[in-house]
Amino acid sequence: MTHELLTRLHALEGVPSALASARDGIDAVLRDRGLRRTDPAATAESLLRGAHASAVLEGSASSLDEVREGEADEVAAAAVRLSTQLLSLAPVLQRSPLQALARMHTVVAAGAVPQDRLGRPRDAAASELLRTVATMVTADAPALLVAAVIHGELVSAEPFASHNGLVARAAERLVLVARGVDEKSLVVPEAGHLALRPAYEGSARVLREGGQAAVHRWLLYAAEAYAAAAEASPLRD
Template sequence: MAEDPLSALSQLADVAPALASARAAVDDAYRHRMLRRRGGEVAAEVSLRSAVASAALAGGRYDLADARSGVVTDPLLHGALRCAQALPGLAEQWRRAPRQVLARLHLLAARGVVADELLGRPVGTEQPPVAARLDALVEVIVASGGQGMVRAAVVHGELLALGLFPGPNGVVARAAGRLELLSSGLDPRGLLLVDEVHLAREPEYVGSAGSFATGTPDGVRAWLRHCATAVEQGAGGVAEVADYLG
């Protein structure tokens, strides 16, 4: 098994307890009795809610009921919905070909939002610093082992910081973060409502993402703690979705 390139990050102050608390919440959520009978319905509802929240963070704010009924025609929301629905099918390819998966996520997210010739094409990669950070991110994704929450946070944060994709880059970044949670085995059924938590804590989300982009230990720590909180509270949302579905 390859060495985890992010192992030092979980040793930052207060990060390990936040990760442990979030992990316990995920384990508890996955024991919900309704998942045995109607887990697929719960996952579908979580996918919808996650897409609505991610679109809202990108500037397309709509009521969940309107999104559920299909009356919203905004291509931004439809792109977020396509991304969310595609994640289970992209999980196996994620480790093998992350660049292609990211391009696919952008194509799904940005169709109808940006010009067709820009779909699936990262920008700025001709600049050596950007290319180097993207290469390092790919190495993180293809490496095995390590903390799934930390990896997901780094994938999410780096994609936000790099701004690789025209238009709904944030939708791509959040989808990639969820895909890492799914692929790592932490959230194999895609049940965690992390994007709803990002939206509910939007000022903290934006601020800690900006701090992460600085690369300082305190900035990275703030982002990791925010993402751990999103996982923990997102796990708590599983019971709420199960109760909603009855």
């Protein structure tokens, strides 16, 4: 069922070409600067920029400099905390997606929600949604499509008690790593969403209302965001 759903979504008008173009842009940025020789500091910088951008989308007022200096507000501090552990979850995402998603929420929401709610779905419907998302991680479908759909599902259904936006955007980045699009996590998808914030928030709002038209709009938007993510990479500095 998951494969059929993703195949149907990928066949929507304009989606294959938009995602292929976005993937070409990502590949070009990584290839042009010699990915294999990239300093690990570039990965750290990408993760930091991503944490800041995701936090701003979640309501943080902290600047990138404040985040860099360890003077972030609570939301940004949570995003940074998650970013520092994110790449270690790539192999977990591949073999046990539900465990990886639960761990992401546990890390980001620690101290903000009761201990017994950390990493746990809000209700039975949220639990079912997470199981569906888990089956998408290794589905035979284009990686950018999978990342966009997983992000959309998590940000629209809000399966956890809190911090769903931070988890959704972190999961998207992690899928790009685990699926081999960006193994060293050098593009910054969160910054792509922040650069296109009105479109991001509008598409997410429509997605919550449901329907194929909303998903179609989200996927076309996601392709634009991935192009912006490539431009936001530290490799472009």
